[in-house]
Amino acid sequence: MKLSDQLQLVPVQAKDQSILFQLMETIYKSAYSDFWEDGGDWYLNLIYNPIQVEKELARSRSHYFFVVWNDQQIGILKYDYPFSPREVAIPNAMKLHRLYLHEDSHGKGVAKQLLHHCESEAKKANLDFIWLEAMSKKPQAKRFYEKIGFETIFQYRLSFDLLLPQYREIEIMRKRIS
Template identity: 60%
Template sequence: MDKPIFLNHQLSLSRIQTEDQPLLFTLMDEVYKAPYRYVWEDGGDWYVNLIYNRHTLRKELSRERTHYFFVEWQERKIGILKYDFPFSPREIEIPNAMKLHRLYLHKEAHGQGIAQALLDHCETIAKQNQLDSIWLESMDCQVQAKRFYEKMGFQKVLAYTLDFERIFPEYRRILILKKDLK
């Protein structure tokens, strides 16, 4: 088993393994659905079941480019971090880049500098791997997240409409944000 990655004395990352799926599912059922419930016809059940089931987790962990972690703060699992590299979006070419795929934190952890520490970690990894940029997707309706990423140096490069029928139509706009590292 991999050793945890300590980002500071209270914050660490532990690699998610296939056998962690029940814990991952339970955590994300709470952490994801709380802030995103309003965008889904079913409150987010379909999405959580799709993304955090055993089959999807096994498939994601089998990819060499995937790096998937529990975020632990004060010795408690409070969220997840997943990044993939090299990886470019389908909608626009972003060569030699890292995708910040998932960064979800329990609402109790907001405002503690944790998300910034996680982004700093991603930047360090990207630079160590000689990547040119980091990109992510954010729902346009998630104003707080969008504001945070812009404050961290990310800029909008594209907007598109997500084709998930279970998301209410007015919330389907997705932004691709990018931060250049060179």
């Protein structure tokens, strides 16, 4: 799926699990390794193992892509709909489940284009909201989402044992689709 001359989305398939894992090992650890006692290994193995990837791909509400920019795989985008969080009701909504980009692509408008794509898909599906979860200790990500119209509506603490206590606060943010 071509979003611009430089940016495209390529669907993740089950056979791509090892490529997905390697990509996320680089991207996720670069951004979050200091949040974890083990550098993030437990989390990566939980989320990107072959069984979990197949399970996520099998869900009809899941849309899972590699982000390709200038012919380079630079990240992933995953959104699910319809989907409401357990912690607070957000009916008729899309969850922006995963948006991870290599740090070399930050500040180049890639994330903004991806969010525009998500909003277009949400409008086509007649959804009312997009929501996401953002780590409270990642202020640059929160600022980005706030700048494009997301607001924090709920906070809670993650219970992952290997996640360092000072990094467990997470925020649910949402944006109304107009």
